[in-house]
Amino acid sequence: MAAPAEVPPPLQGIPTAKEKKYDRQLRLWGINGQVALESTHIVLINNGPGVTGVETLKNLVLPNVGEFTIIDSAIVSEADLGVNFFLEDASLGKFRAVEAARLLEELNPGVKGHAVTELLETLITQEKALADYNLIIVAAPIDPAILAKIQAHSQQYRIPTFYLHSVGFFSSFSVYLPPTFPIVETHPDPTSTTDLRLLKPWPALSAFAKEKLKGLEEGTMAAHDKAHIPWLCLLLHYLEKWKQAHDGNVPEAFKEKTAFRDTVRAGDYNEENFDEACAAVLKSLNPPTPPSDVRDILSAPETQNLDKSSAPFWLIANAISKFYQEHGQLPLPGAVPDMKAVSADYIILQNIYKTKARQDSAEVLATVRELEKQLGRPQNFVQDAEVENFCKGAAHIHLVRGRSIQIVEAGKAIQFGDRAKAIAKELTNDESLIGLHIAFLAWDEFVATHHTSSQVAGGQGLKVPGSGTDDFEADAEKMTGIAHKIVDNLIKEAETFVEDPEYSQIKEKIAKFCTEILRAGGGELHNIASLTGGLLAQEVIKVITRQYVPIDNTCLFDGVASRTRVLRI
Amino acid sequence: MAAEVAAQPVNGTATGSRARWKHMDTLLSRPGAYTDEDDFAPGSVPIGNIEQSRILVIGAGGLGCEILKNLALSGFKHIDVIDMDTIDFLFREKDVGKAKASVAAEFVMKRCPGCVITPYAGKIQDKDEDYYMQFNLVICGLDSIEARRWINATLVGMVDMENPDSLKPLIDGGTEGFKGQSRVIFPTMTSCIECQLDMHAPRAAVPLCTLATIPRQPQHCIEWAHIIKWEEERKDLVLDTDDPEHITWLYQKALGRAKEFKIEGVTYSMTQGVVKNIIPAIASTNAIVAASCCNEAFKIVTSAASFLGTPGENNYMLYTGDASIYTYTFEHQKKDDCPVCGNLPKDLFVNPESTLGELVEGLAERPEAQLKKPNLRTEEKTLYYSSPASLEESTRPNLKRKISEMLADGEEFAVSDPAFEINFRFIARYA
């Protein structure tokens, strides 16, 4: 007879069809990230060939962004059909925005797409033209006056905004982020984040280690027990011994650490847990000093001078900075890596860490509640889960201090402001792609100062360099001249001096970037558009979900050398 | 240099109306800032090369679909695509369940008239050298290391020094979450996929005794249900990781085990992830890597700009997007002891006191070997054969013997694996 059926444990968390569909991305940004993505309405202000922007939208429609709108007054031409996947032969002669929105929607019925075909320069004069959108993407070429209007809107309402170029083998995009853009969930590499506090164990941890080591030195421990001492306890034990022999000091210098490792090794030459302990010595015996950018956040004026309008992030940062002042370390994250041990010991160890992490987090939470009172904010303005999350990742929080996008103004020298010195240094860095950024600035300046007779998207009658049948060489010369002037102004603004041959090499490099851009005549290559659309969509997702670390603030792609470079402009 | 190593030009000229290719043709009709006259003749030659090249795409999943679209919109007219799977998540919902290769081909062809994409729903191993010989270039967008190694070995094996047409550049892309890579291989001339195998080390397997006696992590409980419990209780049923009933069963077993050991964190989603070895994936990373591969293909075929894979130059682009955006583009060096493209045996450090069984087990995990069903022999004797069953039985006793009884220090031995057409040559080095 069959044994009575076991009562199955209650089933929880069987995924819905939707969770199944988005399973592979949910593993990256979780349900909170997905909710943020699905409540976003993105607008693409499309100009020029307009392929990169549409490819960007594709990468956002697939993961189920809420809504998107394409603003584009262009009519589909034959040249569009050869480079834009979201148009078909029947689209010829119709509005590009309408056609692309329709074909993008087809990818994912859950996403709503809209098209606006009004001329940008009339649309932008309407007061609420951009009111519906919480993220803006603008494609070059565009009349700089219109771009400035868009950016003014972004700055007023703190709307993240991207401005992109994609011409021939090259592309770039810059992002405007609000002046403070903090991120808690940066998803650092788990191997780099283990924080076990072996140099400053608390009583519960020391007591457990002592118990697990009982009989080791005396040789009375059973072989099985010895082989299953968690390496963490082994290190605590040998650290105690080391301290006794070294006036209470722990091994600090590299040489001391390797000597310390030898003493651990001498404990046993074969057992796997001793192997693990030795391998962990170098990375586990560092004082838990927070990285400098975390200390910067803790001492930032926004953290220290809270007021009634401070966001939850700053209240928690203030509470954590108080915690740090008092304890000399951040709240314990509480995670324990897997290690050879019997199940029960490992679970106890996990609980020791979890308990301490909860205590630390509770202490921070109490401070936060106190701050809420002092600031006259409602109780639970900051949620418990937010505090807990922050405490877990405190050593890896990140702050982007957003900057505005550099906009060219006809007849005015381009300014680099407080970044002039740093950017001028990039000029002599072989790995840098600053030359490409300058070439795109020159391209923008050319567009701002040249006009065609007919109307094109992005502003009335913009002329893109090299777009005619016989203007390649003449325009290349003009654009290179503009770029060289930008370089000279930058060097002057940085109050520095670059000597030959370096100076000539810089100019030569920039002339090549200009010529190669000109070669495309303003045209897009689908591969470069698609690659750039991938990079851009990924940054959009990071910004929307407030997870991972976004670029700060300009990314350049060189499709000839196959490499990217990020610059803070 | 570029012209020499590029896929053999087909020397065609452009035909028909080129109005839709205005952007591309403008660029291809002007000299580039980084080209010289010997390598690149603007105009009809590069355009004709694009029109007449025949490209093979392996894989029609997230990466493969992007690759097909990119090639079609780069003006390529003759594309073949191989994939053995049916659709789970692709361009459109209504296509779910059909063969990936056919749906992808049909969809892209409909959008890009004039481009012919020939699908094959099957395995790359079904095809022979004559088949692969038809192509100018092969692009791989797969998540299987085994398939990559197979096509790599095949293309390297096809190279005939007397026949320049036999050299087929191989472009390979791969992604995982916010990370990815694209690389270009000129078989026998530059570092191959086998040379680079240790860049993709397999995840260390959890020891069986941990699963059986001392689980500590939720994953250990799931693996226990998957590897041990299923065999015990449902051995007559083939595990189908796409069957929700099967996953639910494993999940319940794992949950019960976790409760017994007071382990937290077993979820349905984790069960699925562990059992199916799900690699997190997003559209944007696929787009980046696929486009990078196709950009290299475009440059190789047209010589319109320098490309990855020129001997002595960069051949590999690593991409990371989780913290800002970072690419590392470098030259991976060809290895003389590469079992595929090198001619020297590789040193393998072994403990003479350990058993042959341990060596055999280790071959699956050593990053430079990754052989799961190895057959080992020296020049004189057979050490161990995983298959066929009769040989396995007769050589099995050797597994218990010490290395020192079976292999001398410095002795060469060969390892083969039915999954690959590669013979690995190793030299046993006592350590």
Ligand SMILES: [Zn+2]
């Ligand atoms: Zn090789």
